[in-house]
Amino acid sequence: MTSVGVLGATGAVGQRFIQLLDGHPDFDLSVLTASPASAGERYRDAAKWRLDTPIPDDVADITVRDTDPDAIPDDTDLLFSALPSDVGERVEPALCEAGFVVSSNSSNARVADDVPLVIPEVNADHLELIDVQREERGWDGALVKNPNCSTITMVPTLTALTQFGLERVHVSTLQAVSGAGYSGVTSMEILDNVVPHIGGEEAKMETESRKLLGEFTGDGVSWLDATVSASCNRVPTLDGHLENVFVETSEDVTPEDVAGAFEDAPTLDLPSAPDPLVEVFEEPDRPQPRLDRMLGDGMAVAAGGIQETDTGIQYNCLAHNTIRGAAGASLLNGELLARDGWL
Numbered sequence: 001m002t003s004v005g006v007l008g009a010t011g012a013v014g015q016r017f018i019q020l021l022d023g024h025p026d027f028d029l030s031v032l033t034a035s036p037a038s039a040g041e042r043y044r045d046a047a048k049w050r051l052d053t054p055i056p057d058d059v060a061d062i063t064v065r066d067t068d069p070d071a072i073p074d075d076t077d078l079l080f081s082a083l084p085s086d087v088g089e090r091v092e093p094a095l096c097e098a099g100f101v102v103s104s105n106s107s108n109a110r111v112a113d114d115v116p117l118v119i120p121e122v123n124a125d126h127l128e129l130i131d132v133q134r135e136e137r138g139w140d141g142a143l144v145k146n147p148n149c150s151t152i153t154m155v156p157t158l159t160a161l162t163q164f165g166l167e168r169v170h171v172s173t174l175q176a177v178s179g180a181g182y183s184g185v186t187s188m189e190i191l192d193n194v195v196p197h198i199g200g201e202e203a204k205m206e207t208e209s210r211k212l213l214g215e216f217t218g219d220g221v222s223w224l225d226a227t228v229s230a231s232c233n234r235v236p237t238l239d240g241h242l243e244n245v246f247v248e249t250s251e252d253v254t255p256e257d258v259a260g261a262f263e264d265a266p267t268l269d270l271p272s273a274p275d276p277l278v279e280v281f282e283e284p285d286r287p288q289p290r291l292d293r294m295l296g297d298g299m300a301v302a303a304g305g306i307q308e309t310d311t312g313i314q315y316n317c318l319a320h321n322t323i324r325g326a327a328g329a330s331l332l333n334g335e336l337l338a339r340d341g342w343l
């Protein structure tokens with residue numbers, strides 16, 4: 001078994017990690033960290049558990065540690081990070097320098113030149129950047145990132161369309177409140193409302209997508225030469241980001257070509273990888289967050305409403321933002337790191 005830990009284990013994403021790691025065939029969870037306010041407490045006392053399955057018995061009594069290299073046992077093979085990005089920016093490099101491999105969900109360093117930003121079904125080869133990172137930073141450990149939840153919803157569909165010469169992407173999102181964390185949006189703000197602004201989200205979609213779809217060149221990533229423009233909206237759903245995507249390609253494509261490309265999207269033989277990766281709906285009113293966010297145990301992307309427009313193709317896609325969009329994404333990256341011998 002691979003020995004793993006969760007950084008920021010008491011938070012919304014940290015709790016998802018614990019839920020997803022329960023009963024994992026290859027990973028054994030024994031290390032939990034959080035802020036100094038929680039360190040020293042039993043997990044059951046430190047965490048305000050908010051998921052609809054109970055805290056796993058073997059986790060509830062683990063003592064929460066400080067998020068500090070000296071507080072983490074040296075024989076921990078892999079750390080999953082759900083830290084706030086300002087904390088991750090400070091602590092993750094220190095952990096990598098101390099020799100730990102960190103699969104991180106935090107937004108810091110996602111577009112740094114020597115940091116692999118990975119969705120295993122899209123760009124597993126970008127993990128090779130770890131060699132560049134270790135060379136440049138002198139680390140024995142490694143830092144690997146997964147993208148933002150709205151980006152990860154769209155990119156598995158876009159990667160299927162690169163074969164048609166992707167030139168321009170416009171996307172408008174309808175994002176669930178859980179994406180802002182438990183206390184991120186108040187009920188007075190979001191009930192009976194839509195908030196047409198999510199700070200920094202549009203830029204993340206525009207940059208992270210192009211890096212993910214870029215090419216590993218041996219010493220870096222050459223970003224996809226396409227334009228991506230995003231408009232992000234917070235809506236009163238609990239989980240599941242729905243996105244309206246408009247693409248322009250250099251080749252003429254039909255809705256049937258697009259549906260076929262989505263259905264052929266690659267799947268991987270990893271414990272948390274869904275099969276199929278993209279579930280295609282013919283019903284024009286699907287996917288919907290409440291009905292479709294748990295496809296593939298929350299790891300699949302759903303697509304539908306595929307149709308021609310005057311400029312190209314339009315479709316809708318959906319994924320569970322705290323599973324495929326957060327903890328599940330880091331977990332899948334961890335499974336890839338283990339499979340490919342990076343631990």
Ligand SMILES: NC(=O)c1ccc[n+]([C@@H]2O[C@H](COP(=O)([O-])OP(=O)(O)OC[C@H]3O[C@@H](n4cnc5c(N)ncnc54)[C@H](OP(=O)(O)O)[C@@H]3O)[C@@H](O)[C@H]2O)c1
Nearest residue numbers: 008009010011012013034035038067082085106179181326
């Ligand atoms: N929520 C989502 O859907 C989502 C999706 C994608 C990405 N993300 C990203 O994932 C990360 C975590 O988000 P979240 O919603 O889970 O946040 P959260 O609920 O606020 O949890 C934050 C976690 O970090 C710990 N922490 C806070 N300050 C710390 C410090 N100074 N040192 C060490 N640990 C500290 C907290 O511990 P205490 O309990 O002790 O305070 C808690 O365990 C963020 O970077 C966020 O941007 C979230």
